[in-house]
Amino acid sequence: MQKLQDIAVRVEGKDSANPPVNHSNATPVMHEVLHSLKQLKERGVAATIDLKSIPFGPGDEEELLHHLGCGEVSIELQSLGKSRICETLYPGVWLIDHYNAAGERVALSLEINRVPEIVKSQPEDISDAIIRLEQQLNPDSSA
Amino acid sequence: MAEELKPITKTLGESLRESGVSRRGFLKFCSVTASMMALPPAMVPAIAASLDKAKRPSVIWLSFQECTGCTESLTRSHSPTVENLIFDHISLDYHHTLQVASGDAAEAAREAAMHENEGNYIVVVDGSIPLANPGFSTIAGISNLQILEETVAGAAAVVAVGTCAAFGGLPQAKPNPTGAVSVSDIVKDKPVVNVSGCPPIPTVITGVLAHFLTFGSLPELDSLGRPKVFFGKSIHDRCYRRPFYDKGLFAETFDDEGARKGWCLYRLGCKGPMTYNACATAKWNQGASWPVESGHGCLGCSEPNFWDAGGFYNALSIPDSDVIRQAAYVVGAGVAIGAAAGALNRSKQAKAASEHETVTIDDLDKRS
Numbered sequence: 001m002q003k004l005q006d007i008a009v010r011v012e013g014k015d016s017a018n019p020p021v022n023h024s025n026a027t028p029v030m031h032e033v034l035h036s037l038k039q040l041k042e043r044g045v046a047a048t049i050d051l052k053s054i055p056f057g058p059g060d061e062e063e064l065l066h067h068l069g070c071g072e073v074s075i076e077l078q079s080l081g082k083s084r085i086c087e088t089l090y091p092g093v094w095l096i097d098h099y100n101a102a103g104e105r106v107a108l109s110l111e112i113n114r115v116p117e118i119v120k121s122q123p124e125d126i127s128d129a130i131i132r133l134e135q136q137l138n139p140d141s142s143a
Numbered sequence: 144m145a146e147e148l149k150p151i152t153k154t155l156g157e158s159l160r161e162s163g164v165s166r167r168g169f170l171k172f173c174s175v176t177a178s179m180m181a182l183p184p185a186m187v188p189a190i191a192a193s194l195d196k197a198k199r200p201s202v203i204w205l206s207f208q209e210c211t212g213c214t215e216s217l218t219r220s221h222s223p224t225v226e227n228l229i230f231d232h233i234s235l236d237y238h239h240t241l242q243v244a245s246g247d248a249a250e251a252a253r254e255a256a257m258h259e260n261e262g263n264y265i266v267v268v269d270g271s272i273p274l275a276n277p278g279f280s281t282i283a284g285i286s287n288l289q290i291l292e293e294t295v296a297g298a299a300a301v302v303a304v305g306t307c308a309a310f311g312g313l314p315q316a317k318p319n320p321t322g323a324v325s326v327s328d329i330v331k332d333k334p335v336v337n338v339s340g341c342p343p344i345p346t347v348i349t350g351v352l353a354h355f356l357t358f359g360s361l362p363e364l365d366s367l368g369r370p371k372v373f374f375g376k377s378i379h380d381r382c383y384r385r386p387f388y389d390k391g392l393f394a395e396t397f398d399d400e401g402a403r404k405g406w407c408l409y410r411l412g413c414k415g416p417m418t419y420n421a422c423a424t425a426k427w428n429q430g431a432s433w434p435v436e437s438g439h440g441c442l443g444c445s446e447p448n449f450w451d452a453g454g455f456y457n458a459l460s461i462p463d464s465d466v467i468r469q470a471a472y473v474v475g476a477g478v479a480i481g482a483a484a485g486a487l488n489r490s491k492q493a494k495a496a497s498e499h500e501t502v503t504i505d506d507l508d509k510r511s
Contacts, residue, residue: 023383023405048184050177055423057383057405058436079168098171104429107178118174122166 023057026064029110033068036112037092046113061108068095068110075119081106085116155356156195169195176357180350181372181421193357200356201256201264203294204238207287208280208314208323209270213305214240216342217349233352236264239282250283257297265355266298268326271307271314275322291329300334300361301326304348309337309368310447317451327368336361337368341444344425347373367447369419378415378441381423384408402438412456413440420445 029049036047051061068088077083081100088095094116098107111117134141153161159169173191177184206214218241235241236256237249244252256264268291273279277286285293295301303326306312314323327335338351351370354362362370379385387393387407394401394408407413418441422433434441440456443449 024386025383048187050184052178052430053181053424055381055383060383077167077171079165080171083171096174098175107175109174109178109184118167118170122170124166128165 023060025054025056025060026067029054029064030067033090033093033110033112037090040092040112040114046111046117048112049110051108051110065095068093070095077118083118085119153198154195155197155199176353179346180354180357180362181424190357193359197356197359199234200299201234201236201260202267202352203236203253203256203264203298204241204267204269205282205287205290205294206239207268207270207272207291207308208321209305209307210313211240212342213269213308213348214238216345217304233356246283253294257294261297263299264297265300265302265352266294267302267304267352268308269304271311271321271323271325272329273314273321273323275320279321288329291326295330295333298333300336300355301330302336302338302348302351303327303368304338305343306339306341306444306447306449309339312341313450315448334361335368336364336370339367339369339374339445340420341442341449343445344373344421344427346425347421365419369445373421373425374419374445376419378418378420378423378435379413381421382415382435383423384435397438405438408435408438408440410458411440412454412458414443414446414449414452414455415441418443418446 029051032049036049039045039047051064056064068090071087071089071091073087075085077085081098081103083099084095084097086095087093088110092112092114094111094113096107096109096111096116096118097105100106156169159172164172170187170191173187173194174184176194177187177190180190182190204214234256237253239245239249242249242252270280270287272287272291274288277288280287282290303309307314307323308326311319311323311325311328314321315325325337327337336351338348340347347370350373351362354360354370362372365371365374367374379388382388384405384407387405388409392401392404392406393410394406395410396402397411402411409415413435415435422441423435426433426436442455443452446452
């Protein structure tokens with residue numbers, strides 16, 4: 001009887017004899033990014049594409065991220081787990097990669113914007129910061 | 144336990160802020176929630192506004208004729224922080240597989256939750272209800288039918304989780320020895336949401352609960368009572384292998400060249416064209432894969448009577464390659480073929496259901 005280790009394993013995409021199967025699902029997303037980028041330039045309208053809602057085949061997501069690459073700006077957020085945010089090779093196109101506290105990816109999206117909304121300081125947090133700073137500078141006056 | 148059963152007055156926004164989560168963290172939570180509920184990212188500000196004011200609903204989970212696969216699925220949700228946050232803000236007051244309390248204390252917890260949250264709690268049901276003999280399935284000596292009727296009476300809504308609760312599922316498969324029926328066969332005066340699947344996708348279960356937590360209402364449903372955001376499109380329409388179907392490239396056996404190249408599994412019995420579910424995008428096991436990506440056709444587990452719908456490896460209809468060639472000139476041909484194939488499938492399915500076909504070993508090795 002054939003044993004498990006006797007079964008030949010062929011890894012696709014490792015060499016030119018076994019090229020990876022291309023499912024071509026990355027290209028339409030690139031067109032959507034281009035369209036959104038034009039909208040941002042002409043009308044100042046921002047857009048977000050939820051990459052987890054797109055039916056990618058094996059390798060499609062990697063291909064898309066490979067094409068977009070990483071550009072000049074990288075930001076790391078530490079809030080309810082890590083988030084990696086980077087501007088891609090195309091200014092105005094940001095990759096937003098959210099992780100939970102256990103280090104598992106919980107969301108992956110592209111934001112077409114001058115600065116991603118989540119990077120901006122939020123009014124509620126600014127109000128909080130004023131209170132805390134006041135308390136630190138005048139510890140006696142705090143109620 | 145008693146402390147947890149007190150009515151919760153704090154909103155989600157308040158309690159997150161108190162536990163040291165910044166507004167930016169809250170916005171991240173909202174983005175993840177939007178993605179989980181399959182809502183467009185443009186909805187995030189609306190979700191933030193609603194979640195900020197959301198109050199923690201009480202949830203009572205009832206398990207009837209089931210295999211606990213639905214609970215296994217739920218507890219293996221792949222985004223624990225988000226789920227934990229949601230469960231910190233949903234009061235899961237009764238779930239006899241998960242709760243610590245047992246016996247009289249467990250039943251007291253259920254009664255207390257029903258009393259404290261009269262008219263506002265959610266009942267989640269997995270498993271079908273046997274009507275042939277109430278003794279076939281009981282909890283604390285109470286029949287499934289009685290406990291369901293009693294618990295649902297004061298509920299805001301019922302979520303039928305899994306194909307057994309939604310449509311009768313496996314217990315109802317021919318010859319249905321227990322006289323199993325679905326939740327919606329019994330509950331007529333409350334909104335029932337069907338989250339079908341065997342098991343259902345974990346994020347779909349939490350997505351529906353998150354929708355109720357966020358908006359205080361139930362999501363829009365299809366004709367079978369399933370949330371449209373998750374069940375609005377067929378597996379076939381969202382399948383990454385769909386381009387192969389449109390080109391007429393099919394795997395004929397599980398080990399031929401087409402199978403290795405990842406071509407369409409239609410001829411190997413894939414039920415994708417008649418199955419509505421979110422597997423193609425939500426995927427399984429931390430987004431690792433899903434049946435079609437693993438090289439096996441869809442079984443149609445989120446559809447009524449999937450168990451009696453003919454052999455899993457019987458291609459319900461073989462698309463004619465000439466039709467494909469002719470239709471390729473028509474705009475939207477793929478959709479038209481899909482619809483026609485779906486109609487054929489339904490008639491074949493009805494025929495198979497009445498004749499109750501069985502699968503033989505030859506079917507597994509079948510060549511069209």
